[in-house]
Amino acid sequence: MSAQQKNNDLLGNFLEEKNKRTIVVPSVYYLPETNWYFGLAGFSYFKFNKNKEGGNDTITRPSQIRMALGYTLNKQIVFWLPAEVFFKENKYRLLAELGFYRWPYFFNGIGNNIETSYEENYRASFPRARLAFQKRLGKSIYLGPKYWFQYLKMNEVEPGGKFENGLVPGGNGGVNSGFGVSFLYDTRNSVFASTQGWYAEYSNLFNQTVFGSDFVFNTHILDVRKYVNIKANHIVALQAYGKFNFGDVPFNQMSLMGGPFRMRGYREGRFRDKHIALMQLEYRSPLVYRTGLTVFGAYGIVGNKPQNLIFKNGKTSIGCGLRFSLDEKDRMHIRFDYAWGEGKENRFGYFTIGESF
Numbered sequence: 001m002s003a004q005q006k007n008n009d010l011l012g013n014f015l016e017e018k019n020k021r022t023i024v025v026p027s028v029y030y031l032p033e034t035n036w037y038f039g040l041a042g043f044s045y046f047k048f049n050k051n052k053e054g055g056n057d058t059i060t061r062p063s064q065i066r067m068a069l070g071y072t073l074n075k076q077i078v079f080w081l082p083a084e085v086f087f088k089e090n091k092y093r094l095l096a097e098l099g100f101y102r103w104p105y106f107f108n109g110i111g112n113n114i115e116t117s118y119e120e121n122y123r124a125s126f127p128r129a130r131l132a133f134q135k136r137l138g139k140s141i142y143l144g145p146k147y148w149f150q151y152l153k154m155n156e157v158e159p160g161g162k163f164e165n166g167l168v169p170g171g172n173g174g175v176n177s178g179f180g181v182s183f184l185y186d187t188r189n190s191v192f193a194s195t196q197g198w199y200a201e202y203s204n205l206f207n208q209t210v211f212g213s214d215f216v217f218n219t220h221i222l223d224v225r226k227y228v229n230i231k232a233n234h235i236v237a238l239q240a241y242g243k244f245n246f247g248d249v250p251f252n253q254m255s256l257m258g259g260p261f262r263m264r265g266y267r268e269g270r271f272r273d274k275h276i277a278l279m280q281l282e283y284r285s286p287l288v289y290r291t292g293l294t295v296f297g298a299y300g301i302v303g304n305k306p307q308n309l310i311f312k313n314g315k316t317s318i319g320c321g322l323r324f325s326l327d328e329k330d331r332m333h334i335r336f337d338y339a340w341g342e343g344k345e346n347r348f349g350y351f352t353i354g355e356s357f
Contacts, residue, residue, distance in 0.1 A: 020046040021327060023353070027070065033104040033121070039070025039078070043353045045192075045332060059089040061191050062330050066353075077102045082130075084191070093142050093184070097130040102155070107168070110251065110273055112302045112313060116343055122163055123156040124173070124252075132182050132203075142184040148205050149212075150176045152252055170250020174214035178207035188227065193284075193323075193331040193355045195235050199225040207247075217247030225357055235284040239357045244306060245274040255302055257315065258341075260350040261357065263298045265317030265341030267348070273302035277309045280357060284323070292323035294337070296356075317341040321350075 022044040029037050045064040063085040070078045082097040102125035108114055127150070134144035152173040157163035163171040182203035188194035201223045207213040221243045228236045241262060243255040255276035259268030263278055278300025285293045301314035319339030326332045337350045 020044070021332065023326075033074075034076055035073035037070055037072045037076075039068065041069075042067040045330070061086045061090055062332075064191075075102075076104065077125075091136050093134040093136070093144075095130070095132040095134075095146075097128065099128040101126055101128070106267070106269070107162070107251070108270055108272075109162075110169075110254065111304070112271055112273065112308075112315075114271070116345065120158050120161045120163065122154060122158065124152055124154050126150055126152040126173075134182060134184060140185055140187045142182075142186070144182060146180050146182050146203060146205065148176065148178050148180075148207075150252075152176075152250070168251050169248070170215060170252060174250065175212055176207055176215060176250065176253055177211040177213040178205040178219075179211060180205035180219075188225075190331045193333055194227040194237075195229045195233060195331075196227050198227075199223070215248045215250050215253075217245055217249045217253070219253070220244045220246075233284075233286050235282075237280075237282040237284065237355075237357065239280040240278075241280075242277045243275065249274050257300055257302055260337070260352055263300050263315070263317055263341070264296070264319055264337055264350060264356065265298075265339035265348060266315070266346050270341075270346065271302050271315065274304050275306055275309060276300060276302045277311075278314075282356075290325035290328065292325070292333070294321040294323060296320070296337075296339075315342055317346070326353075 022042070024040060024042045027037070027039045027041050031037070043064070043066050045062045047060055047062050065083040066081070068078060068080040077100065079100045081099065085094040087094070104121060104123050107120045107122060109118055129149045132144060132146035134142035136142050154163065154171070154173045162168050180203060182201065185198060185200040188197035188199055203221050205219045207215055207217050209216060223241050225237065225239045230236055245254060251272070254272045254274055256269045257263045257271040257276060258266030262280065278298060280296065280298040282294055282296040287293050297318045299311070299314050299316050301309050301311060303309045317339050319337055321335060321337035324334040326334060333355060335350070335352055335355060340347050
């Protein structure tokens with residue numbers, strides 16, 4: 001059997017060319033709130049294989065495009081298309097996302113100490129667009145503008161709940177539209193699963209009525225990561241993350257705890273507020289052939305004021321996972337994680353492509 005045939009057998013449709021990988025996977029499942037779901041999930045990464053002299057480009061980092069497209073028998077829709085593209089031997093970096101969602105969601109309240117038994121369901125639809133373009137100013141420094149747009153329409157809320165009674169900020173929906181800048185310092189040796197280097201990004205967004213926003217607020221995000229190769233691809237990865245919102249912040253733009261990337265073990269949005277601060281630590285170890293093992297822990301807190309982010313009141317999560325390498329050179333991994341948060345209801349598994357950070 002050829003290497004191409006083996007890769008095709010690995011996961012759905014796995015196409016392999018020089019400097020290019022594409023995976024397309026069908027997805028079918030049933031949930032009470034969605035009925036039957038039918039969809040496709042895809043991931044593609046590639047490199048521009050010509051430099052300005054016409055030869056192979058061995059400098060430019062791999063670019064990536066993701067995709068999710070699905071429909072349920074309850075007439076729910078999800079479309080998600082994010083991309084990260086590097087041009088001209090890393091002189092330019094483009095981040096983009098297009099999406100449309102018509103989906104059921106949950107709301108547990110706002111704050112770090114909300115009741116675990118409270119949950120309110122709602123249905124909403126919204127298009128979303130994000131765009132950031134950065135130019136390299138030094139060997140590892142990027143700077144550029146960014147834009148964000150989202151129009152939230154509330155389709156259905158629970159009778160007598162907090163949304164219907166006007167107790168949720170931005171609970172009637174509306175437009176978020178803002179401009180900002182992003183700054184990146186990046187010395188990682190891989191954009192997918194680094195074994196050494198730093199990643200430090202600061203960005204902001206100013207949502208203003210002059211940009212068409214129904215809400216006036218500004219957002220500041222700081223994301224700092226460090227990767228240390230302690231021996232033979234035994235990696236320690238650390239992340240410190242903060243998101244801080246000031247002004248008239250709608251509930252759907254607040255800082256969220258949980259999900260497959262930050263504070264695994266909690267549903268995304270299980271805890272939300274204007275501000276969040278968290279830390280994550282991972283130990284990544286090779287096993288056999290293309291497999292690896294990961295153990296991780298996280299500690300974070302949300303609050304309505306920065307001074308309320310007192311870490312003695314934070315939440316914890318721990319977990320472990322397995323990795324399978326699709327490409328050993330560019331370190332592209334399939335990831336399966338299982339994480340435990342505080343409380344029996346906060347236990348979740350995650351199956352996706354790429355590391356959490």
